Amino acid sequence: MSVTSGRYEQLIQDLRAEVRPQREWIERQGLLLIVGHFLSGVAAGTWLFSLVFHFPAGLAVAYAIAALSAAAHLGFLGRPARFWKMWHARSSWIARGFVGLTLFLGGGVLYLIPIFLSASPWQSGSLIAQAGYFLALAGMILLLFYKGFVYSSSKGVPFWTSPILPALYLAYALRGGVAALLVICSFNGINLDSSALGLLELWIGISAAVMILFYLGVMSGSSPIEQYSVRELLRGRAAVSFYVGTLLVGLGVPIGIGLTGLGAPLSLGAVALVGLASVIGDFFVKYSIAKAGIYRSLTSSPHWRDKSAAVAGVPPLSVKP
Amino acid sequence: MRWGMAIDLKRCIGCYGCQLSCKAEHGTPPGVFFARVLKQEEGRYPTVRQLFLPVLCFHCDDPPCVDVCPTEASFKWPDGVVDIDAEKCVGCRACMMACPYTQRYYHDEEQFYFPGNGPTPYERARSQRHEAGVVMKCNFCRDRVRAGKQPACVANCPAIARYFGDLDDPTSEVSRLIKDRGGYTLHPELGTGPAVYYLPP
Numbered sequence: 001m002s003v004t005s006g007r008y009e010q011l012i013q014d015l016r017a018e019v020r021p022q023r024e025w026i027e028r029q030g031l032l033l034i035v036g037h038f039l040s041g042v043a044a045g046t047w048l049f050s051l052v053f054h055f056p057a058g059l060a061v062a063y064a065i066a067a068l069s070a071a072a073h074l075g076f077l078g079r080p081a082r083f084w085k086m087w088h089a090r091s092s093w094i095a096r097g098f099v100g101l102t103l104f105l106g107g108g109v110l111y112l113i114p115i116f117l118s119a120s121p122w123q124s125g126s127l128i129a130q131a132g133y134f135l136a137l138a139g140m141i142l143l144l145f146y147k148g149f150v151y152s153s154s155k156g157v158p159f160w161t162s163p164i165l166p167a168l169y170l171a172y173a174l175r176g177g178v179a180a181l182l183v184i185c186s187f188n189g190i191n192l193d194s195s196a197l198g199l200l201e202l203w204i205g206i207s208a209a210v211m212i213l214f215y216l217g218v219m220s221g222s223s224p225i226e227q228y229s230v231r232e233l234l235r236g237r238a239a240v241s242f243y244v245g246t247l248l249v250g251l252g253v254p255i256g257i258g259l260t261g262l263g264a265p266l267s268l269g270a271v272a273l274v275g276l277a278s279v280i281g282d283f284f285v286k287y288s289i290a291k292a293g294i295y296r297s298l299t300s301s302p303h304w305r306d307k308s309a310a311v312a313g314v315p316p317l318s319v320k321p
Numbered sequence: 322m323r324w325g326m327a328i329d330l331k332r333c334i335g336c337y338g339c340q341l342s343c344k345a346e347h348g349t350p351p352g353v354f355f356a357r358v359l360k361q362e363e364g365r366y367p368t369v370r371q372l373f374l375p376v377l378c379f380h381c382d383d384p385p386c387v388d389v390c391p392t393e394a395s396f397k398w399p400d401g402v403v404d405i406d407a408e409k410c411v412g413c414r415a416c417m418m419a420c421p422y423t424q425r426y427y428h429d430e431e432q433f434y435f436p437g438n439g440p441t442p443y444e445r446a447r448s449q450r451h452e453a454g455v456v457m458k459c460n461f462c463r464d465r466v467r468a469g470k471q472p473a474c475v476a477n478c479p480a481i482a483r484y485f486g487d488l489d490d491p492t493s494e495v496s497r498l499i500k501d502r503g504g505y506t507l508h509p510e511l512g513t514g515p516a517v518y519y520l521p522p
Contacts (some may be wrong), residue, residue, distance in 0.1 A: 007352065007429075008352050008432070011352045015354075015357070018361075020423065022418065024414045024417055024418070024427055025414065025418065029429075030414075076413070077411045077412050077413055077454075078411065078412015078413075078414075078427070078429065078453070078454030078455055079410065079411045079412045079452075079454045079455060080411070082392065082409070082410075082411045083411060085391075085392040085409055085411060086391040086392055088392060088393050091388045091389075092388065092389050092390055092391040092415065093389070094389065094391040094413055095391035095392075098391060150389075150415065153385070153388070153389055153419065154389070154415070154418035154419050155385045155419050155420070155421045155511060155513075156385075156417065156418050156419055156420045156421050156422075156423055157418055160418075295423045296421050296422075296423065296508070298359060298374060298376055298422060298423070298507055298508075299359055299361050299372075299374060301507040301508050303505045303506070303507065303509065303519075304374060304505075304507060304519060
């Protein structure tokens with residue numbers, strides 16, 4: 001059987017099922033979107049904290065990560081050559097993300113060139129560099145926020161339509177930025193106030209853990225489809241990535257090392273491990289939440305079930321997760 | 322003027338005539354269904370019944386798919402029909418995630434019903450006009466309606482379970498049926514204002 005017919009059989013199987021998992025934003029090409037979302041968050045977070053800590057190398061790395069994110073986004077699109085048409089839309093968070101990425105990449109290069117190139121035609125304090133600084137800053141803010149809103153505006157997947165999700169993704173983007181800085185510093189042996197960064201990392205990590213628990217708590221008390229998604233996350237298709245990637249590596253390792261480091265300063269290796277684990281966790285939280293997405297069920301619509309079953313003379317059944 | 326449809330669940334016999342006539346009309350590729358019939362069994366023996374739910378794009382008054390489209394490829398005609406401009410679609414599939422009725426399909430690559438044998442003459446004539454890498458959906462058979470015909474699923478329903486007309490005209494058959502029979506929409510709690518109503522059995 002060819003790949004094409006395999007996909008077709010999968011779709012037919014999904015359509016026949018009572019609940020249908022979303023596969024477009026997680027499988028095959030869809031994985032590139034998750035990678036793109038992850039990288040854009042890390043890039044924006046790294047840029048922000050590199051500005052805070054006056055760390056030019058971090059700015060350059062953030063820019064490179066954003067460029068990779070743009071490539072991943074393009075790789076995901078079915079018609080990547082038409083990406084420029086995304087300038088038109090105003091109400092779409094994907095379009096806002098595209099605008100953010102464009103501003104960031106455009107402004108970032110204007111700001112970075114005089115920092116790293118001594119023969120630059122314009123200087124660091126010049127108007128062009130300042131314009132680049134503000135453009136990149138605006139792009140960074142959009143990149144920090146857009147992903148969560150892309151998911152929360154997806155009405156077809158009830159598990160994502162939560163106002164907690166934008167806050168969670170923002171926290172993870174900030175955390176990814178701190179983590180990337182920790183990795184860059186430790187690999188280069190740079191002493192960039194690692195105790196402050198470590199504390200920041202610990203604080204954001206604990207906040208993210210609380211937010212995930214809160215999110216799952218709210219979702220498990222919602223409609224049957226959301227409950228089904230929570231089950232997918234805890235016991236189903238997304239369980240391995242959630243437990244291993246998000247909880248153990250992404251939260252357990254950094255928080256554990258961070259807490260042990262409160263008493264004594266951490267070695268560069270431990271700092272690097274905290275950073276790497278946090279970055280891996282950042283990816284897997286997005287991966288797990290996307291994988292647990294289930295489309296809204298039409299046959300669970302209360303009107304149809306109640307009215308049809310009432311005439312049939314049988315009690316309506318609830319959707320069984 | 323707002324085009325809409327009423328589907329009489331008392332008349333629907335779950336024959337898939339709408340699904341097949343839609344496929345024939347549009348030549349949709351494998352994995353793309355503008356119209357479908359969902360079937361479900363309710364109850365416990367001996368009181369059981371099979372329920373049918375024919376579905377298609379609901380052409381919402383406030384379509385979430387249009388709001389999330391980054392290129393404005395998804396749009397609403399003045400007559401209320403929600404459509405896709407394939408030339409503008411970038412294939413991001415955000416509309417698929419936004420549609421609360423899951424009535425959009427991604428045509429990821431050119432494929433045929435008999436893999437390895439290439440397109441049949443029918444597929445060559447009807448299916449190959451569809452672009453790959455874009456999202457597809459029902460448009461209430463726009464070309465047919467503009468030519469004064471009924472949508473294919475309405476014209477070919479052997480049980481005459483589908484009615485198509487102007488929802489804004491209170492004297493139209495579809496409006497009267499919805500009013501007289503207590504027509505309802507799916508997931509009204511979402512506030513999308515679907516233009517496809519169901520008449521209870």
